[in-house]
Amino acid sequence: MEPDLHELLRSLRVWDPEVTDLPAFDPAAAPAEPLPLFARWFTEAVAAGQTEPHTMSLATADARGLPDVRIVMLHGADGDGWSFATHAHSRKGGHLAARPYAALAFYWPVLGRQVRVRGPVGAAPAEEAQADLHARSTGALAAALTGRQSAVLGSAQELVRASQAAWERARHAPDTPAPSWTLYRLRADEVEFFQGEARRRHVRLRYRRGAKGWVRESLWP
Numbered sequence: 536m537e538p539d540l541h542e543l544l545r546s547l548r549v550w551d552p553e554v555t556d557l558p559a560f561d562p563a564a565a566p567a568e569p570l571p572l573f574a575r576w577f578t579e580a581v582a583a584g585q586t587e588p589h590t591m592s593l594a595t596a597d598a599r600g601l602p603d604v605r606i607v608m609l610h611g612a613d614g615d616g617w618s619f620a621t622h623a624h625s626r627k628g629g630h631l632a633a634r635p636y637a638a639l640a641f642y643w644p645v646l647g648r649q650v651r652v653r654g655p656v657g658a659a660p661a662e663e664a665q666a667d668l669h670a671r672s673t674g675a676l677a678a679a680l681t682g683r684q685s686a687v688l689g690s691a692q693e694l695v696r697a698s699q700a701a702w703e704r705a706r707h708a709p710d711t712p713a714p715s716w717t718l719y720r721l722r723a724d725e726v727e728f729f730q731g732e733a734r735r736r737h738v739r740l741r742y743r744r745g746a747k748g749w750v751r752e753s754l755w756p
C-alpha cells in the first residue's frame with residue numbers, strides 16, 4: 536500500500552529540540568557588512584555538525600524569466616563574491632548567459648538558520664576556474680571532464696564510456712583542462728540572515744547594498 540503522504544507530512548516537525556539548537560540572534564550586534572556574519576554562521580554550522588553545510592540552492596531564470604533551481608557547492612565567499620562552479624553549456628550556464636543574475640539559499644537545520652543571497656553573476660577568468668578545479672578531487676575533475684552536463688542522455692552505456700575515459704584522464708593527467716568548466720561569482724546586493732525562534736518569532740536581518748554602503752533592516756518573519 537502506498538504511504539499517505541499528507542499524513543506523513545503532518546507528522547513531521549522542524550527544529551526538534553533533541554537535534555536542533557536555536558541560538559539567540561541580536562541584529563543590533565551584527566557586523567556592518569554581511570560577509571563576516573556569513574563566515575561566522577558558516578563556521579558555526581560546521582562546528583555544530585551540520586552535514587554538507589557547503590551545499591546551497593542556486594536559483595536562476597531562463598531567457599523568458601521562468602525560474603529554476605538546483606543544488607551546487609559553494610567554492611568560496613570573499614570580497615569577490617560567493618563562488619560556485621559548473622559547465623557554461625549546462626542549463627544553468629545558459630540561464631546565466633541570458634540573465635546574469637542569481638539567488639542562493641543555504642539551510643543549516645541544526646541551528647535553525649537560513650541565509651539567502653541575491654545579486655549579479657559574472658564568470659571568473661578561465662585560469663582561475665581551471666586552477667580551482669585542479670585543486671579539487673580526482674572525482675571532481677573526472678565529473679567535469681565527462682562533460683555534456685544537462686544534455687539528453689541516449690543510454691546508460693554512453694555515460695559509462697564517457698565517465699571511464701574521463702576518470703582515466705583525471706588519474707593520469709590531473710592537469711587536463713575542462714574548457715567549459717566555469718567559476719561563477721555572485722556579487723551580493725542583498726543578503727538575508729534568518730534565525731529560527733521556538734515561539735516562531737524568527738529573527739530576519741537583511742543587508743541591502745545602498746548608495747553609501749550596506750543598509751541593515753529587520754524583517755517581519
Ligand SMILES: Cc1cc2nc3c(=O)[nH]c(=O)nc-3n(C[C@H](O)[C@H](O)[C@H](O)COP(=O)(O)O)c2cc1C
Binds near residue numbers: 619
Ligand atoms: C550535493 C550536490 C552538490 C552538487 N554540486 C554541484 C556543483 O558544484 N556544480 C554542478 O555543476 N552541479 C552540482 N550538482 C548537480 C546539480 O544539482 C545539477 O544536477 C546539475 O548541475 C545540472 O543542473 P542544470 O541542468 O540546472 O544546469 C550537485 C548536486 C548535489 C545533489
